[in-house]
Amino acid sequence: MTVPALMLDGVSHTFGGRPALDRLTLIVRPGRVVALIGLNGAGKTTALRALAGRLRPGHGTARVLGHDPVHLSGSLAARFGHVVDAPLVYPELSVTENLRCAARLHGLARPAAAATADATVDGLGLDPWRHARAATLSAGNRQRLGIGCATLHRPGALMLDEPTSALDPQGVVLVRALVRGLADDGAGVLVSSHHLDEVARIADEIVVLHAGRDVGRLEPGGTDLEQRFFAMVLDADADADAERVERIAEPRSHS
Numbered sequence: 430m431t432v433p434a435l436m437l438d439g440v441s442h443t444f445g446g447r448p449a450l451d452r453l454t455l456i457v458r459p460g461r462v463v464a465l466i467g468l469n470g471a472g473k474t475t476a477l478r479a480l481a482g483r484l485r486p487g488h489g490t491a492r493v494l495g496h497d498p499v500h501l502s503g504s505l506a507a508r509f510g511h512v513v514d515a516p517l518v519y520p521e522l523s524v525t526e527n528l529r530c531a532a533r534l535h536g537l538a539r540p541a542a543a544a545t546a547d548a549t550v551d552g553l554g555l556d557p558w559r560h561a562r563a564a565t566l567s568a569g570n571r572q573r574l575g576i577g578c579a580t581l582h583r584p585g586a587l588m589l590d591e592p593t594s595a596l597d598p599q600g601v602v603l604v605r606a607l608v609r610g611l612a613d614d615g616a617g618v619l620v621s622s623h624h625l626d627e628v629a630r631i632a633d634e635i636v637v638l639h640a641g642r643d644v645g646r647l648e649p650g651g652t653d654l655e656q657r658f659f660a661m662v663l664d665a666d667a668d669a670d671a672e673r674v675e676r677i678a679e680p681r682s683h684s
């Protein structure tokens with residue numbers, strides 16, 4: 430069995446006693462695009478932060494390419510790419526400089542880094558801004574640059590939090606093709622989103638997260654995705670209410 434590109438195994442985490450993730454298990458195999466979809470506050474970013482090694486979950490295990498993301502070796506980090514929270518770009522450097530820098534940090538030699546940076550500028554439609562400082566870019570172009578920095582080394586494991594949130598239709602199409610191409614070349618990709626139509630076009634598997642829990646799967650090619658999403662969320666709320674009532678009633682039934 431191949432090692433999953435990304436994996437959460439029974440991960441739970443609370444913030445100040447409030448659960449953000451509740452026994453979440455998620456496996457992203459090489460060659461697959463998995464979308465994590467949920468309402469605001471469902472726990473998507475927290476799950477991605479655990480995989481990026483930025484948060485140590487209270488319970489459970491996070492793995493990137495089979496290893497603890499908090500202690501990734503240089504060679505494994507060079508096979509991982511992610512944009513979680515804000516894109517990791519240097520505001521004072523130009524678009525091209527940022528891309529070259531990201532390529533070098535991911536282990537590419539200087540000539541390859543320069544060539545890859547140029548190809549990425551073209552591939553993400555950033556040519557008019559290639560010499561602009563990142564600080565001066567529009568939100569959408571900054572998002573394109575962040576995605577470029579996270580993908581130009583063609584990672585084996587990739588994670589993108591809301592990758593198309595600021596993009597125009599052209600940017601959405603470019604990023605969709607980029608993600609699909611990386612997965613077709615063997616990368617395991619996890620994307621988080623609120624946009625069902627968007628993830629339906631890109632994902633092999635759609636995981637619905639609600640109140641930190643995996644509450645079911647949606648078929649990417651299926652119809653009425655929105656309706657089925659809300660049905661899942663409402664069912665999960667009803668189950669949680671029933672559990673709460675049971676817990677309150679339990680001590681009385683023993684008295």
Ligand SMILES: Nc1ncnc2c1ncn2[C@@H]1O[C@H](COP(=O)(O)OP(=O)(O)OP(=O)(O)O)[C@@H](O)[C@H]1O
Nearest residue numbers: 444448449467468469470471472473474475476623
């Ligand atoms: N650093 C933090 N401190 C306290 N609470 C937090 C922190 N980060 C997240 N939370 C809480 O954890 C829960 C899950 O948040 P998370 O950001 O993972 O949700 P999300 O699904 O990414 O939401 P959105 O779609 O709005 O980005 C929320 O209730 C949020 O308020």
